[in-house]
Amino acid sequence: RGVASAAGLSLSPDSLVASDSRHLDALFVCGAQPAGEASLQEVASNPALLAWLKRLAERGVMLGGISTGTRELARAGLLDGYRATIHWQRAESFRRDFPQVNVSHQLYELDRDRVTCGGGTAAMDMMMTLIAQQHGRALAEKVSEHFVCERIRLADEPQHVPLKNRFAHAPQPLVEAVTLMEANIE
Structure with missing residues (x-):
């Protein structure tokens, strides 16, 4: 069945979430910026998603959170003891809800096998940094130019x-x- 985004975009999956994940090297949980906490709480009621994320972590899959997707990784306990970031408007409630996570206000955080960002264009900067780390700066710059990005921002630039x-x-x-x-x- 399809899923509608907050912007009204409808997406239909090609397969079930956990059906064929044995070939995954990385998985990014994308979250929206919902208007209220109620919509954040609705997402939390999916224990199958949290269990699947835990299984991926046990297999050593790199897990990322984009915007409020970071909250799902924390709900699963997968950011305990890690540095993580989330959109600046949600940072204080995130820090309060997940005291075991080392919350930063950076654009993005790359901490071992966990990567998180505040969403928006910070996701692009984070991905360009990951491409540079894994495939070299030249490729990252070519990809950045393709998307007409002026430059790749560093993680420690303010959100x-x-x-x-x-x-x-x-x-x-x-x-x-x-x-x-x-x-x-x-």
């Missing part, structure tokens, strides 16, 4: 651009109002 940079010419009351809203985003 969130400070307000003073985004609103350099805005009136101070506007900057203060947006600062207050961001501080209470959840």
Whole structure:
């Protein structure tokens, strides 16, 4: 059966999740940025997915989380003791829900056989870095050029651009109002 994304895109799988995973070297769990916590909780109710992820980890498959996909790896206990990141708007609740994970605010984290990113274009930067590590910088640069990426960002570049940079010419009351809203985003 098909699955609809938050953007309304419908995807139909070619096979069942666990049907033929013995040839996997890596698997990335992609998550959306749902509007509320309720939609995050709905995903958590799939014990078959979490069990499958655990079996893949036992086999040594590299596991990645993109945006809120990182939350699924943590729910399965697969990020305990690892450095991981998630979209900056979800970082504090993620840190609270999974204290055993070393949460960072980096664009992406590559920690042994676990890779995570904040989503959006950070996923592209993370993938270009993985391509460079496994196949060389020249190939990563060619792939990046194909996607018209100006450059491959480093992991330690910030996810969130400070307000003073985004609103350099805005009136101070506007900057203060947006600062207050961001501080209470959840």
